[in-house]
Every structure is written in C-alpha cells, then in structure tokens.
Amino acid sequence: MNYIKWLEEWYKSQCDGEWEHLYGVKIETLDNPGWFVTIDLADTELEDKNYDGYQFINEEDDDDWITCRLKNGRFEGFGGPSKLEEIIQRFKEWAQQ
Template sequence: MEILDWIQDWFKDNCDGNWEHGEVIQITTLDNPGWEVEIDISNTSIATMNLAWIRNDNGKEDWYGVKIENQKFTAAGDAGKLKFLLGLFKEMIDKIEA
C-alpha cells in the first residue's frame, strides 16, 4: 500500500467525532529546504510513547530527525524525505499494533 493511501486510512480509522477537529496531521515545508511532519497521537495506540530526538545527519541534502513528545509525533527531513518521514510514522504504528 502506498504511504499516502495508508495515512489516509489511518486518519479515517482514528476519527472519533472529536480528535479530528484539531490540527491532527500537519505537513509543512522548511526553509533549509525540507519537510516537517507533526501528527497528534493522543487518540492512538502509541499515545503513551515517548522518543527522544533522534537525528541522522549525512550533510545538507541528506538528513532527518524524529521524536515523540507530549502525544505528538514530529519528524523533519531534507527536501527528498517526505515519504520517508511518513514511513517512519507507519513503522512505529505497525510495531505497536503487531
């Protein structure tokens, strides 16, 4: 399944009439250039998870970082990493729900 199809299904499956009224999934661009993904996990199977900031830096055009804090998944990466960042989120969900 393509990552965009998966994230759409995941969002729909977690909607409960309340949670989806907030800024649940935000995808924004960074000026370095890059992407930032923030996902509210308060209504999910990983709501109690915390993950200290993990950063992988191989230079200006090959980097990413990810953390889970205060019931929010946050990931950022270079301009070619959007699908990868969403994939990191999927991996975490898949591991918890397995």
C-alpha cells in the same frame, strides 16, 4: 508501499466525530529547505507508546537528513526536501511495531 495512502487510512481510522476537531496531521515545508510532519497521538492507541527516535545526517549532502521524535504528545518528523515519504515510513513502522 504507498505511505501517503497508509497515512490517509490511519488518519481516517482516528476520526470519530471528536478527535479530528482537536487533533490531526500537519505536513509543512521548512525554509532550509525540507519537510516538517506533525501527527497528534492524543486519544489514539499510540499516545503512550515509547519511541527512541531516529536521526540521520549525511555530512556530504545538506539535503540528506532526517530526524523523528516524540514531543508533547506528537510524532514529529523533520527532513530534507526528498524525505517526506521516509518521514511517513518511519511513523508507519513505529506505529505498527
């Protein structure tokens, strides 16, 4: 499964001439190091959907961690430097439940 391609298609499906001017998807790096992904849910089919979140921390490897949650109308995913794909995977699995 190509999760980047899936996210591109999800984003494209939200674009209606208005949504993309107010909302979007951001992929940023963290200085610890890691990734931070923010996906706006306002005016999407997901804006009222519940999510219990997800967290995993490998105490033996400082780079092996991930946290996903909903906050302020957004899906937020944080993770170690090799967790970008898993963050997007977690979003996809939740979005398609």
